[in-house]
Amino acid sequence: MKQKLVMAGNGMAGVAFVEQLLKLNPHKYEITIIGAEPHPNYNRIMLSSVLAGDSELKDIVLNDWDWYRDNQITLHTGHTVTGIDAKKKNIKTDQGLVVEYDELVLATGSLPFMLPLPGADKEGVIAFRDIKDCNTMIETSKKHKKAVVIGGGLLGLEAARGLLNLNMEVSVVHIFQHLMERQLDPTGSKMLQEQLESQGMKFLLEKQSDSIIGKKRVQGLKFKDGTEVEADLVVMAVGIKPNVQLARDSGIEVNRGIVVNDFMQTSVPGIYSLGECAEHRGIVYGLVAPLYEQGAVLAKKLAGSETAGYAGSVLSTKLKVSGVQVFSAGRFTDEPGTKALRVQDDLSGIYKKVVFQDGKVVGAVLFGDTAEGSKLFSLIRKGEDFTGREREVLFGAEGSGGKGGGGTADLVEAMSGDEIVCGCNGVTKDTIVEAIKEKGCVSIGEIKACTKASGSCGGCKPLVEEILALTLGADNVQKVQEGICGCTLHTRDEIVEAIMSMKLTTSKEVMHVLEWKNPEGCSKCRPALNYYLGMVFPEEHDDELESRFVNERNHANIQKDGTFSVVPRIYGGVTTPEELQRIADVAKKYDVPLVKITGGQRIDLLGVKKDDLPHMWKDLDMPSGYAYGKALRTVKTCVGNTFCRFGTQDSIGMGIAMEKKFERLNTPAKIKLAVSGCPRNCAESTIKDLGVVAIDGGWEIYVGGNGGTRVRAAELLVKVKTEDEVLEWTGAFLQHYRETANFNERTAEWVQRVGLQNVKDALALQADREALVARIEKTLGLMKDPWQQIIENEDLRKAFDSLTARSPDPSAGGADNRAQGALVEKPPTE
Ligand SMILES: Cc1cc2nc3c(=O)[nH]c(=O)nc-3n(C[C@H](O)[C@H](O)[C@H](O)COP(=O)(O)OP(=O)(O)OC[C@H]3O[C@@H](n4cnc5c(N)ncnc54)[C@H](O)[C@@H]3O)c2cc1C
Ligand SMILES: NC(=O)c1ccc[n+]([C@@H]2O[C@H](COP(=O)([O-])OP(=O)(O)OC[C@H]3O[C@@H](n4cnc5c(N)ncnc54)[C@H](O)[C@@H]3O)[C@@H](O)[C@H]2O)c1
Ligand code: SF4
Numbered sequence: 001m002k003q004k005l006v007m008a009g010n011g012m013a014g015v016a017f018v019e020q021l022l023k024l025n026p027h028k029y030e031i032t033i034i035g036a037e038p039h040p041n042y043n044r045i046m047l048s049s050v051l052a053g054d055s056e057l058k059d060i061v062l063n064d065w066d067w068y069r070d071n072q073i074t075l076h077t078g079h080t081v082t083g084i085d086a087k088k089k090n091i092k093t094d095q096g097l098v099v100e101y102d103e104l105v106l107a108t109g110s111l112p113f114m115l116p117l118p119g120a121d122k123e124g125v126i127a128f129r130d131i132k133d134c135n136t137m138i139e140t141s142k143k144h145k146k147a148v149v150i151g152g153g154l155l156g157l158e159a160a161r162g163l164l165n166l167n168m169e170v171s172v173v174h175i176f177q178h179l180m181e182r183q184l185d186p187t188g189s190k191m192l193q194e195q196l197e198s199q200g201m202k203f204l205l206e207k208q209s210d211s212i213i214g215k216k217r218v219q220g221l222k223f224k225d226g227t228e229v230e231a232d233l234v235v236m237a238v239g240i241k242p243n244v245q246l247a248r249d250s251g252i253e254v255n256r257g258i259v260v261n262d263f264m265q266t267s268v269p270g271i272y273s274l275g276e277c278a279e280h281r282g283i284v285y286g287l288v289a290p291l292y293e294q295g296a297v298l299a300k301k302l303a304g305s306e307t308a309g310y311a312g313s314v315l316s317t318k319l320k321v322s323g324v325q326v327f328s329a330g331r332f333t334d335e336p337g338t339k340a341l342r343v344q345d346d347l348s349g350i351y352k353k354v355v356f357q358d359g360k361v362v363g364a365v366l367f368g369d370t371a372e373g374s375k376l377f378s379l380i381r382k383g384e385d386f387t388g389r390e391r392e393v394l395f396g397a398e399g400s401g402g403k404g405g406g407g408t409a410d411l412v413e414a415m416s417g418d419e420i421v422c423g424c425n426g427v428t429k430d431t432i433v434e435a436i437k438e439k440g441c442v443s444i445g446e447i448k449a450c451t452k453a454s455g456s457c458g459g460c461k462p463l464v465e466e467i468l469a470l471t472l473g474a475d476n477v478q479k480v481q482e483g484i485c486g487c488t489l490h491t492r493d494e495i496v497e498a499i500m501s502m503k504l505t506t507s508k509e510v511m512h513v514l515e516w517k518n519p520e521g522c523s524k525c526r527p528a529l530n531y532y533l534g535m536v537f538p539e540e541h542d543d544e545l546e547s548r549f550v551n552e553r554n555h556a557n558i559q560k561d562g563t564f565s566v567v568p569r570i571y572g573g574v575t576t577p578e579e580l581q582r583i584a585d586v587a588k589k590y591d592v593p594l595v596k597i598t599g600g601q602r603i604d605l606l607g608v609k610k611d612d613l614p615h616m617w618k619d620l621d622m623p624s625g626y627a628y629g630k631a632l633r634t635v636k637t638c639v640g641n642t643f644c645r646f647g648t649q650d651s652i653g654m655g656i657a658m659e660k661k662f663e664r665l666n667t668p669a670k671i672k673l674a675v676s677g678c679p680r681n682c683a684e685s686t687i688k689d690l691g692v693v694a695i696d697g698g699w700e701i702y703v704g705g706n707g708g709t710r711v712r713a714a715e716l717l718v719k720v721k722t723e724d725e726v727l728e729w730t731g732a733f734l735q736h737y738r739e740t741a742n743f744n745e746r747t748a749e750w751v752q753r754v755g756l757q758n759v760k761d762a763l764a765l766q767a768d769r770e771a772l773v774a775r776i777e778k779t780l781g782l783m784k785d786p787w788q789q790i791i792e793n794e795d796l797r798k799a800f801d802s803l804t805a806r807s808p809d810p811s812a813g814g815a816d817n818r819a820q821g822a823l824v825e826k827p828p829t830e
């Protein structure tokens, strides 16, 4: 008869242990798991990504309901274990359930530490620990503007980045002078602060919180120095405390955490503990890598296999904030007896520090370029002696900037099979090699799907790539590729090629023919396929509305309060008294709460009710400005030579001609154009996807520029003489971009990826330009104004209305609508 194994806690550490146990001895136990949260085990690490809008709950589930069922595990979610009777060997839950055990595992994790400030119980003061907190933040951002995060550690900064993505104004309050002082030295910390400030984060450093201000809901935070900051939301991210109450109440020895020996045994026979609630040799861990190592030991112990026990872990961390690369491992501070090798390149924003003791690497900090993180972490764990040749670690044996320390390839070769490569998911080298050799994985994407390695923080990707290359052999390395999303291993180019060669015209066909793993697709591939199909076969492919993002389906941008914004097209930013009168009349008639001039020189009517949209479009009698779409947005113009005394050309006329020609064009990502009448460049043409600047006797065309979060100056594509040439080059450039960029890739990223010279080469010949222009014109000839279509076509109007019925909560950015499968994107900008 099977023994009964019961586990309190359905989190990352506990379930990873059960997975290991099932591999070693699948039939030994009848397993029951009790979890307080209502979900199956999900990847807590990826909550930062959910908050940042890059994934949804369903994307981060590690073990779905079927997994428990397939492994005959009884799962009770929404139950909290409240008592243990170690004599009778049973546990009871808050719902009155009593379960008997032979072996009991406590994997209750941590609780967020909440500063005991006066007023901390007010509405809007939360932690960031679980899905519920994530949803609270997403919901709050729809109604409120100002967020304050207390704590400038890993969690606080990831929370702050997510809140910025939710369009909140974010201030991070930190008690010390330097952010992430547990992971970074002052230099790295300062560079991090500057980078995050450039993303819009504000910092209040060396501030001690005193009290939370507000009535029922938080209105601000007061500091001990008497100053205050306004806040509609306060997120506390000041550390965690092990969740030990259950163990303590049950007479199990507890210090900071539940005290365990090297075999994860507590002071009470038959009761084990692991994860963030456990304390081993005086240390309580707060990252997943050590928890997986503990799980592997406990699995062996309970499976009856041999194990030397758990001896503690060295830690490494990586901040998961897009646009910022930070890695830290081991002992990185300057202590007596240590020496550091430092490389600082302020021009490229790169900083590397490697700390040695007795010739061995004991710690490292990397900022700006973290590619060597895995290698350094491995060197720390291996303890290889570099006495007299320390520089090789960063500069290679020749001191030439090579990979040093034997390079990643040598390191990977020297790794033992049971060494963990992916700390976030506890994946060993053996598991990855097995996935490559036995399950036929040939790409990072496949290995991720098969083993989960590289699927969380991404820090182990260079190591996984190296293992792949070594295992497959150099000749097969070119086979290594990532699919466009987890549903497929096919790259963008393969998909487009298949669409063209097999004449595929629907997403379903593509998914079927290319054997999508998930036949429904996901929020990444569905809109991408719809775009590629429309780009290749503009006539044959029927636009798949259900694959479009929610704003595109509504032909209007959803605002945080659930209302919509309406932006009619105003060609080149030029309007007339009659048009202005109509806009004013519509704004009055529909009680529009805010009329705003946008950065793109047009007028935004904000706060419109969903039901009013078609009526307003009709009354406005103006084309859609596509302010919601992956399409041509605006053509900004300066006054030009019509009125400006510096103007050399008619920038307004040129801009209007461009907007009239390319309006409604579907593009991989939004497109903004501009035309300036002289090199003073008042229309900011050099931070646009395509910007035109008038010069004496002609025009310069710049491409690949971007304002917004990642500013990039556009680069000169060509100088031309006539307006017709401007239109021809613009058409050719846009079509080349449409045909070769990845879906969702802005021109700035695309030009950077493919190189300006390649773009120039593709457009150099007149014949090639003409062919591209012919193709773009074919597409443009088919495009119709979506507002007009809905006004005129009864069927489309009904479909639009039923869209309302299917999304009763128009604030479709919310978790509910995400769950229903509505595709939601980050907020758009003009
Ligand atoms: C936003 C965020 C980002 C993070 N990013 C990283 C990262 O990049 N890298 C990294 O290494 N780590 C990261 N971490 C930390 C990592 O998530 C934790 O180390 C890990 O989840 C701990 O696993 P655990 O199983 O010990 O605890 P948990 O994952 O907290 O699981 C414990 C579970 O037990 C349940 N439970 C508690 N008490 C009871 C009870 N009495 N009865 C029943 N159930 C109970 C809890 O509800 C919980 O679901 C992050 C954490 C957060 C919050
Ligand atoms: N990328 C990652 O690896 C990652 C991401 C998120 C969370 N985590 C883990 O989750 C856990 C929780 O993260 P965390 O950042 O809350 O914990 P932490 O203990 O690492 O950092 C808390 C930070 O808050 C600061 N702080 C403490 N009291 C303060 C106060 N009164 N006012 C202002 N600042 C104060 C501390 O100086 C510290 O920098 C940790 O174990 C962390 O390692 C890891
Ligand atoms: S860019 Fe030149 S032409 Fe245009 S408004 Fe400025 S100064 Fe005048």
Ligand code: FES
Residues within 6 Å of the ligand: 421, 422, 423, 424, 425, 453, 454, 455, 456, 457, 458, 459, 460, 461
């Ligand atoms: S180490 Fe984070 S995903 Fe592998």
